[in-house]
Amino acid sequence: MFVAPAYAQTADQEAVGDEVNTEIGVAENGGEGAFPPFETETYPSQLLWLAITFGLFYIFLKQVVLPRIGNILEVRRDRIAQDLDEAARMKEEADAALAAYEQDLADARKKAGAIAQEARDNAKAEAEAERKKVEEALESKLEEADSRIAKIKEAAIGEVGTIAEETAETIVQKLIGGRLEKEALQAAVKAAQQ
Amino acid sequence: MATDPIHQFEISRIIPIEIGGLDFSFTNSSAFMVATVAAAGAFLYLTTSSRGLIPSRLQSISEMTYEFIASMLRDAAGSQGMRFFPLVFSLFMFVLMANLLGMFPYFFTVTSHIVVTFALAILVIGTVLVYGFWKHGFGFLKLFVPEGVPAVLIPLVVAIEIVSFLSRPVSLSVRLFANMLAGHITLKVFAGFVTSLGALGVAGATGAILPLAMTVALTGLEFLVAFLQAYVFAVLTCMYLNDALHPGH
Numbered sequence: 001m002f003v004a005p006a007y008a009q010t011a012d013q014e015a016v017g018d019e020v021n022t023e024i025g026v027a028e029n030g031g032e033g034a035f036p037p038f039e040t041e042t043y044p045s046q047l048l049w050l051a052i053t054f055g056l057f058y059i060f061l062k063q064v065v066l067p068r069i070g071n072i073l074e075v076r077r078d079r080i081a082q083d084l085d086e087a088a089r090m091k092e093e094a095d096a097a098l099a100a101y102e103q104d105l106a107d108a109r110k111k112a113g114a115i116a117q118e119a120r121d122n123a124k125a126e127a128e129a130e131r132k133k134v135e136e137a138l139e140s141k142l143e144e145a146d147s148r149i150a151k152i153k154e155a156a157i158g159e160v161g162t163i164a165e166e167t168a169e170t171i172v173q174k175l176i177g178g179r180l181e182k183e184a185l186q187a188a189v190k191a192a193q194q
Numbered sequence: 195m196a197t198d199p200i201h202q203f204e205i206s207r208i209i210p211i212e213i214g215g216l217d218f219s220f221t222n223s224s225a226f227m228v229a230t231v232a233a234a235g236a237f238l239y240l241t242t243s244s245r246g247l248i249p250s251r252l253q254s255i256s257e258m259t260y261e262f263i264a265s266m267l268r269d270a271a272g273s274q275g276m277r278f279f280p281l282v283f284s285l286f287m288f289v290l291m292a293n294l295l296g297m298f299p300y301f302f303t304v305t306s307h308i309v310v311t312f313a314l315a316i317l318v319i320g321t322v323l324v325y326g327f328w329k330h331g332f333g334f335l336k337l338f339v340p341e342g343v344p345a346v347l348i349p350l351v352v353a354i355e356i357v358s359f360l361s362r363p364v365s366l367s368v369r370l371f372a373n374m375l376a377g378h379i380t381l382k383v384f385a386g387f388v389t390s391l392g393a394l395g396v397a398g399a400t401g402a403i404l405p406l407a408m409t410v411a412l413t414g415l416e417f418l419v420a421f422l423q424a425y426v427f428a429v430l431t432c433m434y435l436n437d438a439l440h441p442g443h
Binding site (some may be wrong): 035036037038039041042043044045046047048049050051053056057058060061062064065066068069070071072073075076081170 | 217
């Protein structure tokens with residue numbers, strides 16, 4: 001509004017430079033110095049042009065502009081509602097996918113556990129079998145050794161009799177210089193052994 | 195006469211037209227009515243022509259105005275009141291654009307003439323009366339008889355109600371007219387001080403700083419008033435239309 005002073009000056013000049021041009025309204029209607037809004041002579045013109053302009057404005061807005069803006073807003077509202085629905089549907093889908101994934105994961109875990117258990121069992125069974133085999137082999141070897149020991153022992157015990165007889169014969173020979181009946185020796189050794 | 199603050203309200207003929215002894219000339223006032231309507235119509239039409247789903251800034255101004263008036267009318271008169279939406283919207287836009295155009299220097303302010311604002315107010319009250327009687331018949335007269343008033347007081351209350359109803363078009367039109375007129379005169383007077391003081395040399399020019407600041411501040415205030423008066427006019431229109439729709443309160 002810095003132009004206002006300029007306006008003031010122009011108004012000044014206009015006034016000074018005689019009321020020639022556009023100010024016929026006041027001059028002609030004789031209401032010199034009258035307050036313009038109360039000059040009734042101007043009313044018909046103002047009312048007519050107000051009716052024309054405002055009437056056209058009203059019709060234009062009612063027929064063209066307002067339906068258009070209303071339509072824009074409605075389309076937007078519908079679109080937003082539609083998008084929200086779409087978003088809700090997608091979220092549901094995502095939730096379902098997540099649930100399915102978790103289910104799969106749990107299944108896989110369970111399966112992996114089963115496989116591991118099986119492997120563990122297998123290994124255990126194998127080890128058991130191996131152990132049994134080794135034990136059996138050891139057992140048989142032990143038995144064999146036992147029987148051999150028993151045989152050796154028997155043989156040794158059998159030989160002890162013969163050795164005792166020979167020793168007794170030799171001792172007797174050396175002591176009394178005679179010979180003894182073999183049967184008597186054997187009987188004596190046997191008696192000693194028992 | 196140096197800075198005549200009334201000069202801006204004078205009406206001058208551009209195309210003289212006379213019918214039946216009455217002066218129907220196309221005047222500067224008529225020209226600004228055309229400009230008001232053209233500017234408001236073109237703005238609303240052009241900003242919404244792209245029908246953008248995501249509105250541009252200007253498009254959202256049109257949309258916000260639409261929703262502003264629509265919610266104002268719906269709050270005041272209910273959803274039935276929406277049948278008057280084009281009227282209220284046209285009135286609001288017309289008054290607002292006329293007030294805002296009047297803020298331009300050298301521009302004529304259409305709403306600074308009582309006959310224009312009174313015609314608009316009569317349009318509102320006329321709509322209320324015609325629609326009220328058409329819709330409710332004589333039941334519309336219940337508007338003047340508030341419920342729950344003791345029988346003794348009814349004549350007095352009815353008289354008061356009728357006077358208040360009759361004063362509505364006057365208050366509606368004078369409020370707008372007087373605000374625009376007074377604001378523009380005040381602006382002009384302060385601006386006039388600036389030029390007359392400025393002509394007095396250095397001291398005068400220094401003294402002119404104060405009225406200049408006042409002019410600037412008043413200009414801001416006048417923009418507020420321009421919007422506020424259009425808003426008040428629209429709000430009161432909504433409330434009066436509510437009476438036509440629901441005369442029993």
